[in-house]
Amino acid sequence: MSTVELIINGVRRQVTLDDDDLLLEVLRRIGYTSVREGCGVGACGACTVLANGRGVSSCLVRALRYEGVPLTTADGLPTDDDVVEEFVAAGATQCGYCIPGFVLMSHELLAENPDPSRQEIAAHLAGNICRCGIYQEICAAVEATARRRQARRQRRPA
Amino acid sequence: MLGEPRGADGGAVGDPRVRTDPHATVRGEVDAADQPPRPCLDVVLHRATRPHALINSVDVDGARSVDGVVAVVTGAQLYQRFGDALMTGSTFGQPCLAVDKVRYVGEPVAAVLARGLAPARRAAERIVVDYVELDAVHDMEATNSGEPDVVDQPHPSIDVGEPQRPRNGRNTNVNYTFNLQRGDVTAATKFGAVTVREEFWCPPTYQASLEPPFTAAWRDGDHLEILSATRTPSHLRQSVAQLLGIPLSAVRVHRPPVGRGGATMHANLEPLAAALAWSQQLPVRIVASPREAFLLTTQHGVAVAGSMTADRQGRIVAATADVRYDTGAHADLGPRLTAESGTTATGPYRIENVDVRSRCMYTNKPSAGYFHGFGTAHMAWSHESLVDELARRCGTDLVEFRRRNLLRAGDASPVGTRIDSADFVTCLDAVAKAVAWNSPMERVRGRLRRGRGVAVGATCYAGAAVRRSVTLTTEAKLTTSWVPYDAETDQLDRVTEHWFAGAAAVQLTVDIATGRIHLEHLAVASDVGPAINPQLAEQQLKRTALMGIGHALFDQVVFESGHVVNGTLLDHQLPSVLDLPDKITPIIVENPRRTGPHRATGVGETTIIPLAPAIANAVRDAIDIRFSRLPLTPERILTALAEQEALE
Numbered sequence: 063m064s065t066v067e068l069i070i071n072g073v074r075r076q077v078t079l080d081d082d083d084l085l086l087e088v089l090r091r092i093g094y095t096s097v098r099e100g101c102g103v104g105a106c107g108a109c110t111v112l113a114n115g116r117g118v119s120s121c122l123v124r125a126l127r128y129e130g131v132p133l134t135t136a137d138g139l140p141t142d143d144d145v146v147e148e149f150v151a152a153g154a155t156q157c158g159y160c161i162p163g164f165v166l167m168s169h170e171l172l173a174e175n176p177d178p179s180r181q182e183i184a185a186h187l188a189g190n191i192c193r194c195g196i197y198q199e200i201c202a203a204v205e206a207t208a209r210r211r212q213a214r215r216q217r218r219p220a
Numbered sequence: 221m222l223g224e225p226r227g228a229d230g231g232a233v234g235d236p237r238v239r240t241d242p243h244a245t246v247r248g249e250v251d252a253a254d255q256p257p258r259p260c261l262d263v264v265l266h267r268a269t270r271p272h273a274l275i276n277s278v279d280v281d282g283a284r285s286v287d288g289v290v291a292v293v294t295g296a297q298l299y300q301r302f303g304d305a306l307m308t309g310s311t312f313g314q315p316c317l318a319v320d321k322v323r324y325v326g327e328p329v330a331a332v333l334a335r336g337l338a339p340a341r342r343a344a345e346r347i348v349v350d351y352v353e354l355d356a357v358h359d360m361e362a363t364n365s366g367e368p369d370v371v372d373q374p375h376p377s378i379d380v381g382e383p384q385r386p387r388n389g390r391n392t393n394v395n396y397t398f399n400l401q402r403g404d405v406t407a408a409t410k411f412g413a414v415t416v417r418e419e420f421w422c423p424p425t426y427q428a429s430l431e432p433p434f435t436a437a438w439r440d441g442d443h444l445e446i447l448s449a450t451r452t453p454s455h456l457r458q459s460v461a462q463l464l465g466i467p468l469s470a471v472r473v474h475r476p477p478v479g480r481g482g483a484t485m486h487a488n489l490e491p492l493a494a495a496l497a498w499s500q501q502l503p504v505r506i507v508a509s510p511r512e513a514f515l516l517t518t519q520h521g522v523a524v525a526g527s528m529t530a531d532r533q534g535r536i537v538a539a540t541a542d543v544r545y546d547t548g549a550h551a552d553l554g555p556r557l558t559a560e561s562g563t564t565a566t567g568p569y570r571i572e573n574v575d576v577r578s579r580c581m582y583t584n585k586p587s588a589g590y591f592h593g594f595g596t597a598h599m600a601w602s603h604e605s606l607v608d609e610l611a612r613r614c615g616t617d618l619v620e621f622r623r624r625n626l627l628r629a630g631d632a633s634p635v636g637t638r639i640d641s642a643d644f645v646t647c648l649d650a651v652a653k654a655v656a657w658n659s660p661m662e663r664v665r666g667r668l669r670r671g672r673g674v675a676v677g678a679t680c681y682a683g684a685a686v687r688r689s690v691t692l693t694t695e696a697k698l699t700t701s702w703v704p705y706d707a708e709t710d711q712l713d714r715v716t717e718h719w720f721a722g723a724a725a726v727q728l729t730v731d732i733a734t735g736r737i738h739l740e741h742l743a744v745a746s747d748v749g750p751a752i753n754p755q756l757a758e759q760q761l762k763r764t765a766l767m768g769i770g771h772a773l774f775d776q777v778v779f780e781s782g783h784v785v786n787g788t789l790l791d792h793q794l795p796s797v798l799d800l801p802d803k804i805t806p807i808i809v810e811n812p813r814r815t816g817p818h819r820a821t822g823v824g825e826t827t828i829i830p831l832a833p834a835i836a837n838a839v840r841d842a843i844d845i846r847f848s849r850l851p852l853t854p855e856r857i858l859t860a861l862a863e864q865e866a867l868e
Contacts, residue, residue, distance in 0.1 A: 095248055095249060095250070095251040096247060096248020096249065097248075098248070098430075098431065099431075099432055099510070100430040100431070100432075100510070100789070101430075101510050101788065101789035101790075102509060102510035102511065102788075103510070103788050103789060103790050104790075105788070105789040105790045106430060106789055106794075108430055108431075135248070136246075136247050136248045137247050137248045137249045139247060141243075143247075146243060146246050146247055147243075149242075149246045150238070150242040150243055150246055153238065153239075153755060153756075153759060154246070155239065155242055155245050155246050156759070156763065158245035158246070158248075158250065158477075159429075159430050159431045160430055161245065161246050161248070162246070162247065162248030165246060165247070165248075183797075184797045184798055184800070185798075187796075187797045188796050188797055188798050189796075190796075190797075191430060191789070191794050191796060192430075192797075193428055193429060193430045193794060194763050195762070195763035195764070195765075195766035195767055195795060196759060196762075196763050197766070197796075197797040197800050198762060198800065198804065199759065200797070201797065201800075
């Protein structure tokens with residue numbers, strides 16, 4: 063057992079954990095409800111978190127390694143998060159279990175590529191599984207977010 | 221097409237509305253199931269490592285000595301406490317812990333209750349079971365005479381009443397038979413102009429809810445509280461009450477707001493949690509690991525040997541189907557699927573001469589369960605492939621041939637019941653139009669071969685009438701107003717008038733170098749009655765079609781000597797965003813029912829049912845090869861292409 067400092071959604075938290083505790087287990091234990099176990103083997107993306115802005119399958123990594131690394135979970139996004147709003151507007155949720163993982167992967171994609179094609183969106187989200195199968199709505203939500211950011215950039219004076 | 225103005229009942233019906241509280245769901249603030257409202261002991265199960273074996277002894281001393289372990293419970297202990305209710309209360313003869321025999325690899329043998337998951341896991345590994353191995357029945361080909369009995373003493377289910385039919389004696393692995401006979405198939409086939417025959421196979425598939433199966437149960441005085449992501453809370457409540465021998469009012473089921481729970485209609489963790497919480501007077505929770513989830517249930521593997529005969533005018537005059545459902549070691553929903561899809565085995569067509577034998581069979585595998593379509597997708601794989609081939613042999617357009625023969629409102633289905641209003645013809649015409657069925661297309665481009673295919677899908681819920689009638693035939697003391705099936709022909713004029721109609725049409729390419737199928741355009745239609753929420757109805761049509769694409773192209777659970785060999789999502793692929801067709805056209809057909817709430821009917825299932833045959837029919841169109849076994853993997857396509865080339 064050791065106590066480490068995790069930085070989650072900008073908040074520093076002292077967490078007691080075993081050396082081999084998975085990041086998924088630890089985050090769920092301390093109340094981050096959007097981080098979820100799906101397949102346990104890194105094949106579905108339900109457990110996705112962002113570490114320094116990069117998508118990580120938290121079911122595959124030890125929590126200890128993320129001491130001091132800024133982590134983002136979907137439930138910690140701002141209430142007016144643009145990706146979340148576009149997912150809602152596109153009806154991109156059914157049972158809801160996998161959607162937080164898709165939201166974070168969409169954030170990662172749009173940070174790297176502000177104007178992704180449908181193929182680029184599909185390639186980026188191919189590691190996430192939505193068993194309800196509402197991929198069309200999810201892709202539409204990503205495209206709508208890209209358009210919204212584009213419009214915001216154009217409105218802003220150079 | 222809608223018969224009544226929208227909103228006649230107060231406004232909401234017919235409006236596209238968003239879900240309640242979507243922000244919290246998208247952000248994941250609404251939690252999934254696995255957080256019960258009170259602290260619980262963790263339960264980990266020791267599971268069988270043999271497909272078929274007597275339990276000589278269960279040594280739990282090593283497990284009891286693990287720090288943090290509160291109790292270790294065996295099937296024998298539970299049987300002592302609950303008696304035969306342990307066998308019958310939940311599912312059809314499936315004990316929640318094996319009592320004297322294990323019947324499939326992964327069957328739970330003992331339960332460890334501990335403070336924390338880690339000690340529970342350690343202790344479960346320390347349990348030692350001494351088995352006496354028995355010969356196992358691995359597949360349905362082996363369930364002929366002379367094979368060992370998987371279940372030597374079948375227990376009728378006390379909740380749905382689906383015992384063996386009397387004509388199946390002991391010493392058989394057939395637990396239920398549905399024989400549908402109408403007219404004179406032999407004579408009609410003899411005088412028909414064209415007959416096609418084929419043997420079809422749908423492998424078992426994994427239903428795969430992404431959330432791991434989970435349940436928690438705790439006792440509150442004389443009440444049992446149970447938390448479960450079940451789709452059937454009423455059924456769960458009933459079966460738990462019967463298992464524990466307490467009134468229905470003493471059981472409360474809690475369902476979490478997130479998660480599909482969709483894999484299993486009758487999950488098998490819940491009765492165990494109830495039995496443990498009740499007998500040990502302790503709050504418990506059971507979370508199946510992703511690997512364990514593969515052992516809980518699959519969709520049935522189904523074999524169909526079918527035929528169809530047409531006369532010179534292109535009318536289907538006779539059809540047969542010899543259907544076998546591999547239900548695994550415990551017949552949970554198998555008998556219901558066997559009866560309900562037995563009624564649709566020859567498709568939604570007007571056929572005067574029909575012979576269906578549908579059997580549900582035990583094998584030493586996990587108990588097979590429910591999935592969208594309730595077993596009828598397997599029937600569509602057979603009848604929509606056969607009717608396609610028959611139309612080709614008759615030289616008739618594939619859409620026109622179906623249109624000529626489809627059931628219409630008021631027609632009697634093969635089981636003898638007149639159907640209400642399922643609009644197969646409009647669904648079929650709509651999807652054909654969407655993919656520009658009759659327009660020319662570029663058939664060959666480089667190594668791509670292009671084709672189009674169409675299929676209709678039918679399901680019907682032969683509800684209480686069937687169940688009660690089955691009960692009647694075996695327990696004569698029961699009186700009921702329901703009329704049973706005819707004892708010989710299984711005909712009944714009131715099985716169900718509620719048929720659900722759907723159709724799919726697809727344009728695709730087959731890459732003859734890689735064997736890969738690429739869907740260019742998929743159109744799906746469903747007769748939903750009036751759409752209660754058009755936006756969500758369209759979403760349902762599209763997304764179940766995507767599940768159907770998985771079944772058509774790659775889903776299957778592979779067993780070897782009773783062991784699941786691809787039991788992770790690395791080895792068992794599910795449809796991803798890359799499997800989306802280039803274009804999907806969902807079409808809502810609104811044909812109000814005679815009866816029912818808002819005169820509506822089910823949405824979604826009817827687009828999964830015709831998916832695989834629509835794709836296979838398009839593949840037939842593209843490369844001139846008829847496939848009878850699913851899934852249509854690149855390997856299977858390439859092998860068939862090589863055989864085709866060798867013949868030329």
